[in-house]
Amino acid sequence: MTTKTSLAAEQLKNDPRLAEAKKLILDAVAEHQRPLVSVRPPSPELVADYQQMLSDFGAIRGGNIFFPYLGSGIGNGPFVELADGSVKLDLITGIGVHGYGHSHPMLIEAGINAAIGDTIMQGNLQQNTNSCDISKLLTDVACESGAGLKHCFLSTSGAMANENSLKMAFQKNHPANRVIAFTHCFAGRTLGLAQVTDKAKYRVGLPDTISVDYIPFFNENDPEKSTQYAVKRFKHHVERHPGKHAALWMELIQGEGGYYEGNTEFFEALIEVARENKIAVIADEVQTFCRTTRPFAFQHFGLDKQVDLVTIGKISQVCATLFTDDYIPQPGLISQTFTGSTWAIVAAHKIVSGLIANGNFGADGKNVRLNQHFAAGLKAVGAKYPGSISGPYGVGGMIAFTPFDGSAAIASEMVKRLYDAGLMSFMAGGDPSRVRFLIPLGCVDESHIDMACQILENVVSKMV
Ligand SMILES: Cc1ncc(COP(=O)(O)O)c(C=O)c1O
Structure with a gap:
């Protein structure tokens, strides 16, 4: 009978020479990194x-x-x-x-494990079991307190994860072609995301692609009024362009914008407007992922049941778009030569599970x-x-x-x-x-x- 252990890859993984080689490498790294324990000027x-x-x-x-x-x-x-x-x-x-x-x-070892894999990059046509492992981990963690984010699509950058989420939202809500976003948001630098990003300097000389309507972000000095005002502006845009908004684009803690955080009531009030108007709720967690009291910031704010699409990147090495059943794209919409390097994919698993196991959250x-x-x-x-x-x-x-x-x-x-x-x-x-x-x-x-x-x-x- 053929079992998993009879796979050549498993035998290589368990080869004692590999364990010995890893030990030698890790010992050498440890020895050479040991003096690096304080800052010092150039030589x-x-x-x-x-x-x-x-x-x-x-x-x-x-x-x-x-x-x-x-x-x-x-x-x-x-x-x-x-x-x-x-x-x-x-x-x-x-x-x-x-x-x-x-x-x-931990990550050097992940790199060695990746380096003895058969390919440098993984992509849509050929992925290894590591891609299944990280996709499963991310969706399990995302769904652990009630979210319906059962699906995960890997990509190589935060911008690509964001583009994919926007495409899914546009396709589902076609012919709606506008986006609602917060002032001072940063979403990435593709032609599409440069329009969402609220910084004129980043789109000098670029053609208009997506039409974006902006609403103000939460003001912690005046929570109630700022929430009411954002809702009012949201409704104004919806009335001005009825049926035209495909997505509410949210950074739950603004990163590039200057580290401003919203609160649950603020987000819920906006999501209610989105729901009433069949607008997809997207949380851009490229910067916030793994940094709050929960792996996802939408969990930190208790928005588990309200997000339709969530993107991650940066700390996770491989980036991803997570989405609910409603947003499964039609064949042909989402595909890439690269989903990530094998090292990034293997490391992502170690990083996310490591932070969970080491008590980073709570x-x-x-x-x-x-x-x-x-x-x-x-x-x-x-x-x-x-x-x-x-x-x-x-x-x-x-x-x-x-x-x-x-x-x-x-x-x-x-x-x-x-x-x-x-x-x-x-x-x-x-x-x-x-x-x-x-x-x-x-x-x-x-x-x-x-x-x-x-x-x-x-x-x-x-x-x-
Ligand atoms: C909130 C947010 N979204 C998207 C991006 C774009 O990610 P990337 O630079 O990996 O394309 C960034 C990067 O700073 C970000 O902070």
Whole structure:
């Protein structure tokens, strides 16, 4: 009888030589990453070559990169070594991608397992069992408190996951061809999503594609009025274009927009209007996934029964669109050569199940505890240097503050100064501009947050 263990792939997986090779590799990585436990400046002898590489790269790309950052290829949790010999404390993680930091043994092992697989990429025509495993995990987790998100389609970027969700919503609600979205939302940079993203700068020179009507986001200083006003604007757009809206596009916590969160009542009031008008409810969780008290932010806000389509990306490595029965696309609508690299797909499983198993979620989970610790540290710096830091804002693994007057210039200057001092952050929002962190939730502890606050304090002391 043929059993699973007789598969060549299983035999390879269980080959003792593989276990030995993995151990050797992981031991070598551990040995070389061990010294990377604090920030350090560049090595003078590497600086000239590094600068040359940066300027060559900028010329090839047609523009310089924001940070003078070229990784050497090794790190240790939140610490990362750059090719100029410097070590940074990385609390922005590629804008929320490296949830287990740098060179994490769990993910290196996932990479080895992927590397001995038969292909680098998986795609719609040929997928391996890993694609089934991650799709099953994501739908199981998504449905665990009542959502009907039984289906999952993998893709390679947040934008692609979002495009797929919009296509499904348009197809189901044809001939509706408009979208309702929040002001200051960010949805991605494809031709379609550049229209949804509420930033004129990101669509300079682009043709109009999708028609989008904007409604204001929640204002925590005036919850009731801001909810009523958003509902009023929503109804106004629906009355102006009856039957024309295919989707309500929601970031439940605005990321690029500046770390603003809504509340359950706000979202429910808008969803009620959407339901009355047969408008699909889409939650863009590309940035929020795995960062709140629950794996999905729609679960954090108790909207399980109200979402039709949900997208994820960034921390999950492989991106995905989850959807209910009603939104199953007709054949031909959704397909891609690549659904993801084998490593991304294998790692996604490890990351999501790892964060669940390691107590990151829950009202008192690690995500919340780290946020509280960080918030206390930021407040302490703000108290020591009045006027330097307001906030903090955000939930769990998303935390931000407004520096000084909140101008774009001061936020950008602070981010650059923090970088030079060894701490990686990034800007968010426009008015005010904020400094934000996307904490690598799988690998940091309070001591890393304390180090970050110490660096911040040193930088602030020079800016007052
Ligand atoms: C909320 C949100 N949606 C979509 C995207 C686009 O994802 P990607 O850059 O992977 O295409 C981002 C990226 O920052 C995002 O924050």
